[in-house]
Amino acid sequence: MQNIKENEKLSTLNHSCAHLLAQAVKHLYPEALFWVGPVVEEGFYYDIDLGDITLTEEDLPNIEKEMKKIAKDGKNIIRHEISKEEALEMFKNDPYKIDLISRMDENETVISCYTQGDFTDLCRGPHVSSTKLLKNFKLLKVSGAYWKGDTNNKMLQRIYGVCFETPEELEAHLKELEEAKMRDHRKLGKDLGIFMTSDLVGKGLPMYLPNGYIIWEELENYIKGKEKKLGYQHVLTPPLGSIELYKTSGHWDHYQESMFPKMEVEGEEFVLRPMNCPHHMMIYGNSIHSYRDLPIRIGEIARDCRYEASGALKGIERGRTFCQNDAHLFVTKEQIKSEFESVVNLILEVYKELNITEYRFELSLRDPSDKVKYYPDDEMWNNAENTLRKVLDDIGLDYVEKIGEAAFYGPKLDVQVKPAVGNEYTLSTCQLDFCLPMRFNLSYIDKEGNKQTPVVLHRAILGSIDRFIAYYLEETKGLLPLWLSPVQINIIPVNNNFHLEYATKLFNKLKDLNVRVNLDDREEKVGYKMRESVIQKIPYAIIIGNNEVETNTISYRKCGKEETTNMPLDEFINQIIDEIKTRKIN
């Protein structure tokens, strides 16, 4: 998808289109007051205060019409510069502009405005030279948006749109948006029988259907296999714990608003766990450890429950329960670097094997001025942050630093990806933690026989299995690699009277080899069965007819491909067994 913001030409065009939008809105709704109208990745928007008037999607065509009218008139867009005082005078009746102007940098003595016809807006620019260049645009959606992004503030109305230089580009873009909707994991999840939700069970509580659980199991085996090779030990812990546990960890103080409320049983208080760290801390603390034993790596596919705002729920990408591919690595200070590096390498390895190519690293640091959220120990924080930075620089990874995004207990490295529809999110994470081991009084005995506090690395490679399935479905458009496909092979006999016996033999052979195979023996035409095979995204459709029976061969067509391949039966079986075993990607 075209990133409008990063394209200088399109960025200017879209920003000018935002002004055009504002002008049209002003014509239609003279009371309108304007906040800001920036360019974003997907185009532009403008935040508007319309008082008691509420816009809906039905109003957009009308606004578009007015925009076209103004553009057709083709007024030049003229820049002029004024002093701060003049600006304050000019916009004295507009509280939003006054707010913007008065918060401007001291050094900014000159303020620029852009005028097109009867409309002037405060703006840094740049803009295109004339409104007549704004032809190929579309208003996409309208929604509420808190003023300055603060929930305590008034909600303004935000209109989104996008603008291109040619009608072809606009059309192509709109088509792309449509296609993205088609590979939304919520649609694929329904169409392919992966998961369901039920009003009666409750929102944000997805249930995996047989097809979905196959993908789940395969992914779980895959990542656990990798972890075992790296010396991880897997455990199983309960999805709730006493409130004291979370008071000890600090989560109760720092994370309470994201937890389900506490419940009381026999005078004791419990909470559904939002994460697994405290349980794993207890497991580490269950025995005495020597420096020789470290690192100790405790892993679990662990179920968590978080109270997510209802508006944040999104299929299996974000629910109120999910299973983390979690692990806690207990290490000495000296081992931080190598162990962190090992985690980063595991992430890179997994992404490579699964052919995930669109992602970026974010190093989330604390905001030193936020004394409430972050554990107050400057030395510890500086230490931790510098350690991570150094490892990343040594490995040579590209990353951006984010101030104020760290967990309350330490800095973290996140891997960010973009879904088909919606905002970027974190897929994998690795977090450094000097804090929890202290709070739980964890220790190991060093060479000199002294007690030391270990350092903990929290890490999740597949993030949550749920979110990972969502992401991977969208990445692959539902056409998963063979090893992950719920049904791997679909056998289609041409005529049940003559070919069913041979087809059944093949079916049983593959079944015995633990291949997930389907035999479509319905009395239907081949074309009909082929269509269903493709719609269900089964990787291999096998046609068995006279030709195959006579020569002891099979003919297959891969899902999404046109050509048919004929080969000896045994050779085919070897080929697909190998493809599954090596987890070949498409």
Place this chain on the structure above:
RNA sequence: GCCGACUUAGCGUAAUAGGUAGCGCAACUGACUUGUAAUCAGUAGGUUGGGGGUUCGAUUCCCUCAGUCGGCACCA
């Protein structure tokens, strides 16, 4: 949670200026015996998301609850 829209059969949808609902696919039955994205015919399937109100009459209008979707805010 906030702003807005939406909710009709398993799925995708149509309709009514208020007079209790059509269609396609899937399902079922029968015929066809099939060579790579839909064979033909028939049958059945709906308290139009739940509750309440206005009305002689509500799927349509109003209120309310629930869910879904688009954003905002929040976030693995």
